Amino acid sequence: MFSKYIWSFIFIVSIILMLIFISGYFISLSITAPKESRDESVFIDTLPSNKQNHDDIPAVPSLLVLGDSIAMGIGDSTGMDLGTRYATTYKEEKWHIVNLSVAGSETKAWVEYLQEDLYRHSVQSSSLIFISLCGNDLKKIVTSTTLLSQSEYDLLLTSYLDDLKIILGTIILFNPDTQVVFLGLYIPYGNAIEMQKIQFAFKWHYKTQILIEEYPTMVYIPLYDLFKYHLNDYLSADDFHPSSKGYQAIVERIHAVITTISE
Amino acid sequence: MIALIENEMSKMFFKKKISLILILLIVFIGLFAYGEQYVYKSTLSRFSSASEGDSLDWTVLANQQLAILFERLDSPYIPESGIKSIEIEIKQLQYFILNDINPITPSAARFTVDFANQTITMFIPLLILILASDLVSGEFTSGTIKLLMTRAVPRWKILLGKYIALLMMTTLVILLIAILSTLIAGFYFDYWGFDEPMPTGFHLIEGTLDSSGVIMVSGLQYMFFIYALTWGVAVVIASITLMISILVNTTATAIGIILSTLIGGQFLQYFLSDWPIAKYFYVSNLNLSKYLTGSYQPIEGMSLAFSTGVLLSWLFVSLLVSFTVFIRKDILV
Structure with a gap:
């Protein structure tokens, strides 16, 4: 053939x-x-400012900022992060600022971050912690094009609350004396999203607040009312992150709440 | 020897096996490609209706994503293992923006890889089964084994000729799958994507998937790796089928046995993490391509090297059994 x-x-x-x-x-x-397994210690040593901030705590109290892009100060035209803005606004209190926030991070990721040595040392050596956490979780849910059923919302909320519980518990475990300021959320969308989602966002905030109030050293700071009528000038050009004015307002509110404690 | 191999290969061609495989492949690849295109179109229309524009402006989204990735890269506090994959994500996005290609556009290279990923545990073994199942038992059923045995050739040479012919056909079939799915998908999607960057090289470190050693390869290289692994799986399946086909004498039984191990083995995978012995069954190790794509639940002790070892030992044992049984077998036809 x-x-x-x-x-x-x-x-x-x-x-x-x-x-x-x-x-x-x-x-x-x-x-x-697999290559020769990387040594954890090598990784820690290559990171900057780990050992340092462990050593120079005694001089001034340390202010630790954790969380997402809002903690990083994204949208602020002056380029300051949340901690720096707080310290420059209230110069009478001297702070050593440590900002370990990760833009775009979700709550789940922070359960793992806090297990790392760098984060543990920083929490242990800080006397004030600013946390801005759940923005990305909520953004993902609220901006999704599909409407989820009630049970699906509840499921997301429960898993978030579980993660948050672990995070707060870890912080308390590392440093029971530190003052924690937990920033609530503003809703940058105005009337552009469905009522059901706004209600869900409120429920989310409410549950978060209940959880935070369990700890005497932690305080929940609502931001929704602050932004409600100021979306035009408190939001930056991307219509999502706060502008420098917005950050200033946040910092002032934080100061109004904790001013008596830090005295 | 060459004549023997040639003889076996011409038998496979005469039995129209290759054309059967060809038809099956064209039908399935065509269906898969159509499905992919359909999903893509409906996603596009969903997006454009949500954004109220006539067409989806994905460059804005991609640039935003890029900005966030750069931001994340700038932060000195991201774990080292994450840096590599962020860099590759950035390269991918830049490639899409530079070439003006929507990141969700299906490409021929990605389709070909996906096709192998989806079919490596079931469909491709079944195609090999078509080739291998009656290689020996068919000779018994039809009685032609007598004619073969009357030649002045030692038995092991006959079997070796069959085996080599089988290996060659298997190789050709894998090439056929790669070429067909690339061509069909390429003409369907009108986008080849051979130079599209893809990430690979995930490792398992202490039971978790580690992406610090991730490297970037082109779409073409990626296809090559995936199909090399697919070929390895096909060769092992061919050898095991050959052994069964010698042991049971009838083609139908041989097919039944291989099929039931393939399907039963899929169920066995549920126990993989808790029951160590299940790791040594060959079906548990068929999904080799997942080690390259990194899309799998890591199981302690399972890596490409481990799976290769298990599959190789199955291959050697089947060859050993095949040759000893075939040489000593009483032939009563």
Whole structure:
């Protein structure tokens, strides 16, 4: 049926292919082969300011900022983060600012971050902590195009609350004396989203507040009312993060709440 | 020897197996590609209706994503293991923006890889089964084994000829799958994506998936790796099928046994994390491509090297059993 030439062609092709496949297999093997496992200590040492801020705590009390992009001060045209803005506004109190926030992080990620040495040391050495946490969780839910059922909302809320419980518990465990300021959320969307979602966001805040009030050293600071009639000038150009005016308002409210404690 | 191999291969061609496989492949790849295109279209229309514009302006979204990734990279406090994957994500996004390609556009390279990922545990083994199941038992059923045995050739040479022919056909079939799915998907989607950056090289460290060693390869290289692994799986399946086919004499029984191990083995995977012995069953190790794509639940002690070891030992044992049984077998037809 086939001539000799075709057979030899098929032979050669398939043998070459086999060799190619075998080499590909070996390359894949080498790609996935684990390298010498990285030492945790190496990783910690390469990070800046870890040892330092552990050492120079005695001089001034340390203000630790944890959380998402709001804690980082994204949207602030002056480039200050939340902690720096607080310290520059109220110069009479001297603070050593440590900002360990991660833009775009969700609550779940913070359960893991807090297990790392860097975060533990920082929490242990701080006397005031600002936390801005659940913005990205809520943003994901609120901006999704689909409406979820009530039970799905409840499920998301419960898993978030569980994570938050772990995070707060960890902080208390590391440092029972530190004052924690937990920032609530504003809703940057105005009337652009469905009522059901706004109600869900309120429920989210309410549950968060209940959880936080269990700890005497923690305080929940609502921001919704602050932003409600100021969305135009308190929001930055991206219509999501606060502007420098918005950050200033947040900082002033924080100061109004904790001013008596820190005396 | 060459003549023997040639003889076996011409038998496979005469039985129209290759054309059967070809038809199956064209039908399934066509369906998959159509489905992918359909999902893509409906996603696009959903997005554009939500944004009230006539078309989805994805560049704005992609640029935003890029800005957030850069921001995250700037933070000195992200864990080191995350840096590599963020960098690759950035490269991917930049590639899409530079080439003006919507990131959710299906590409031929990605489709070909996905096709192998989806079919490596079931569909591809079944195609190999078509080739291998009656290689020996078919000769018994039809009685042609007598004609084969009357030649002045030692038995092991006959079996070796069959096995090599089977390996060659398996290799050709894998090539066929790769070429067909690339071509069909390429013409369907009108976008090849061979130079699209893709991440690979995940490791398991202390039971969790570690992405610090992630490297970036092009779509073409990625296809090559995935199909090399698929070929490895196909060869193992071919060898095991050959052994069963020699042991049971009838083709139908051979097919039944292989099929039931394949399906039963899928159920066995539920116990993988708790029951260590299940790791040594060959079906548990068929999904090799997942080690490259990194999309799997890590199981203690299972890596590409481990799975390769298990599959290789199954291959050697099947060859050993095949040859000893075939050489000593009484032939009563």
